[in-house]
Amino acid sequence: MLMPVPKLSASPKPARAKPDSSGVENLIRAMLKKHRTPFMLIRRSVLERQFQRFRKCLPEVMPYYAIKANPHPRAIKAFVKLGAGFDVASASEMKLVLSLGASRDKIIFANTVKSAEDIVTARRRQVRMMTFDNEPELYKIAEHYPGAHVLLRIKVGNEGSMVNLSLKFGADPEDAHLILRKARSLGLVPTGLSFHVGSQSKNVENYLQALEISANIFNQAKEHDVSLRIMDIGGGFPIQHFEDEIGVNFERMAAEIRKQIRRLFDKKVQFIAEPGRFLVGPAGVLVTQVTGRAFRGNKNYYYLNDGVYGDFSGMVFDHCKYEFKTLRRGQTFLSALAGPTCDSFDTLSLDVEIPELYVGDVVYVKNIGAYSSASAVANFNGFPPAKIVMV
Ligand SMILES: Cc1ncc(COP(=O)(O)O)c(C=O)c1O
Incomplete structure (x- = not known):
């Protein structure tokens, strides 16, 4: 070539x-x-350090390691031991994390467009939580996994991120409450929202705005009797690829995200995230x-x-x-x-x-x-x- x-x-x-x-x-x-x-x-001590940093700075957000960043079994096992959840993008990733000891209750099938076959695997393995961002996907999930717990991924700003992840994915926030009600009418459990601000996002505004948009949808859904309980703030948390790289300050970023979470959301809402790069990159x-x-x-x-x-x-x-x-x-x-x-x-x-x-x-x-x-x-x-x- x-x-x-x-x-x-x-x-x-x-x-x-x-x-x-x-x-x-x-x-x-x-x-x-x-x-x-x-x-x-791959330095195990650095995986552990990154995980603990995340837990310390965002204690109300449970990290679900996005294994696409590095699916090496020993890295996955290290995260199982640390008590992490897992973000999987396919049935094969799902089977891998389950075979390495992950709990099915701490897995999110975070691919908004899944094959029918993969949805069937999720049902058989009882991995209930999955994302979607469009109506045809809802019909597919309803057919192959009635009762699945679905999180609507919304489109949010990815300004300044190294990899834009809102080009191909994300429902328009304006359509959110209608599509969530549709999920319920099809026999699914509309459980929450997710977003991704883009990978290696140094711009904390992306998170702050996405949280604001999400909180409005939570409130709107409540008015329509749809009670959402999980907010998935995705991945994107940045690392320093170069030693003298400026503009990467996870601690400061996390503090602002935390403040926004406290300001906008009910205490009962559970927060999860899908960090990949942040947990494994520096290792x-x-x-x-x-x-x-x-x-x-x-x-x-x-x-x-x-x-x-x-x-x-x-x-x-x-x-x-x-x-x-x-x-x-x-x-x-x-x-x-x-x-x-x-x-x-x-x-x-x-x-x-x-x-x-x-x-x-x-x-x-x-x-x-x-x-x-x-x-x-x-x-x-x-x-x-x-x-x-x-x-
Ligand atoms: C749905 C989803 N979640 C999480 C991640 C992990 O993102 P990051 O490595 O930026 O934390 C990605 C990356 O592509 C993704 O597509």
């Missing part, structure tokens, strides 16, 4: 690789003795090695053993940029990094500032646990994606 070379980070100044002081490099050196590259370290460290180098266009090109078809797939599907680091120290030069496939599209950066590297040298990336291995293509050009190593 040959595609045009992607437009890479037109950043005003080249990305400068900085040495890391967090102890990650010692961990990488130790793991290099045991594992061949590429490998992705991931991808470790690759240089397999070759060439001098082109006045700079060194280093070819790594992982690329955009592998664990850097987030550059394409997640619109993500990464901070490349090296174990080697020394004077830095403007350089390019490329993946291993025969495709020019498989280029990672044209302007990274790194020391001169040699075959076998390590290039690693932190904060890459979400939407990376999950969307990697297995074996394109015969290159397998990174093995995941839980530490």
